[in-house]
Amino acid sequence: MHYKKNIIVTILFLLFQLADSTAKPFNHASSGRETIPFNKDWQFYFAYNFEKDIKKETVTLPHTWNAMEVLKGVPDYNRASAIYENKFNVLPGWTGKRLFLYFEGANSVATVFVNNKSVGTHKGGYTAFAIEITDAVKPGENSVTVQVSNAYRLDVLPLHGDFNIYGGIHRPVSLILTAKNCISPLDYGSSGVYLKQKQVSKASAEIEVLTKLSLSDDEALSLKTTLLDGNKKVVSTLTSNIGKDQNQELSQSIKLSNPHLWNGKADPYLYEVRVELLQNGQVIDQRSQPLGLRYFSVDPDKGFFLNGKYLDLYGAGRHEDVSGKGSALTDEDHDRDMELMKELGATAARLTHYPHSKHFYELCDKNGIVLWSEIPFVGPGGYTGTGYVKDAELESNIKQMLKELIRQNYNHPSVCFWGLFNELKLNWDDPQPFIKELNTLAKQEDPSRLTTLASNLGKNSYTDLTDLMGWNQYFGWYGGKFDEVGVWADETHAAVPGKSISISEYGAGGSPFKHTEGLIRPEAKGNFHPEEWQTAFHEKHWEELKKRPFLWGKFIWVLADFGSAIRTEGDANGINDKGLVTYDRKIKKDAFYFYKANWNPEPMVYIAERRNTNRSKALTSVKVFSNVANAELWVKGKRIGKKAKNGLNTMIWENVQLSKGNNDILVKTKYKGKELSDSCVWILQ
CATH class of the missing domain: 2.60.40.10 (Immunoglobulins)
Incomplete structure (x- = not known):
């Protein structure tokens, strides 16, 4: 009897699995929130409209259509429109649930359709967004269609830049299931929970936990917030009732004596804050967020201080770009870049020139890397246009991106600086009045962090717009001599007294396959970029920069070579070769080991110019x-x-x-x- 019953159960299970194989990937839902990956079996094709009889390619997300094309050094790479299609099943157990599609990034403009009905559009390729699809789905099979375009347009950032705008759904996608009442997934793509460090010292800490709620009825609810230490042991718990007239957010306060501080690489200690929404005593939704308690400041003459102690911030800028993959990176790609930063011995990183993957921020939290994170508000680079036009739609888009950057990354202790722009020019519409608006907005969104910018203009430009300043300088590459960087730093420090300054980029091109016996200065725009010159550039720059603690940050350009379609220099067209590591991450150039010897205390020995065979x-x-x-x-x-x-x-x-x-x-x-x-x-x- 039991034998027959087991056969029937097995057959039913197999039939269900077979039925579900055509509409992936979901098979159950628990009583609380579920986040279900939705990355496999997407059908991809190029089209400006939806077409029936067209050849489609099966792809797995993250995906971009430009990854291989740009390796050919084609300056006019395919900035176009494409379609992604998929299906999923809505199961009987989902009745009464709310459904959301969550995109970590679709570059640059994405319009989402469920069952051929438009459910939302997002402008901007480097920030996450969530769209509620509860009212658009039906029991059984449902279709999802996403029209994505990376075509150039004047109302969406970036307008230009010395990097490729890779088209596609280049970050993961998931389906979120919640109860009718939930912690909102719709607050600018954020977690819906904000950990505001109101006061932090070695003796005590006070944290305001602000939770955004999305409530569909007036049933009695409560919010339970638990603080856990690094060993997942409960430190404190508090519960607040949500009244019938409660607005859509709730604030709670946590106080802590003798907190264990997040102290950069020396001790990247993380607490966890778990927020649970309860109905009749049962958990119906939950969000967990990292909490790294720290306080920091920047002194114009003494540099950066973390938890009251000086910390020399040095590291590299990083692009999310790998040879053959473009910006469609996996967690393993991000892990590899973090391992490179750790081997280098970096204490900080500049995440350029846009918000980076959620996973990479988490890695920086766990490894104690202090971050400068920015929006893709960038100047023209090698192009002749502008990074800004005085246009209401563009300005609205920039403000949206700044809000998304801040709200999505609010709880990461690694982030200390919000970057507002990179290398904007003054020869088109003047961006300065608008940048002041952006700075005000950043302070409204997050008064706890410092704002900064990266300029390539003179020492008296843009100095009154943000809390801090950064300059991109290339002495010995784009003109000048190596040792002039020290003179520049001293003169700039004197020219803007009371202003904290950094060097936000410095670097030189270098090929591990091109060499000279003795130093020969190359042409920056030429094809011959010997490794020896790049190494000498960094040796002399670090010799000067290390002596100047008033430079609150020192950021190499760049961690790894990256794609830049406009470039026709170095070993191959379409690549910026200033990286300490090659585009495929397979070769660490000599300059990498120079910094490793100076920044990483792990004993090492390395023969330079080894490839000059x-x-x-x-x-x-x-x-x-x-x-x-x-x-x-x-x-x-x-x-x-x-x-x-x-x-x-x-x-x-x-x-x-x-x-x-x-x-x-x-x-x-x-x-x-x-x-x-x-x-x-x-x-x-």
């Missing part, structure tokens, strides 16, 4: 980057001698004799009894 000069120098006190050089098995590191954690052996043919170069050292070594082969012609 074929040599024409018998007398050469050998340069080694190491943070160990001294090291010993061997050439073809012959001991050359020992050198101590200098102030830049570099050792140089001059006038080293090479022999015809292969020369085995070996460097050895010891640290706490452990041997470290590096080797390469140079061939004297």
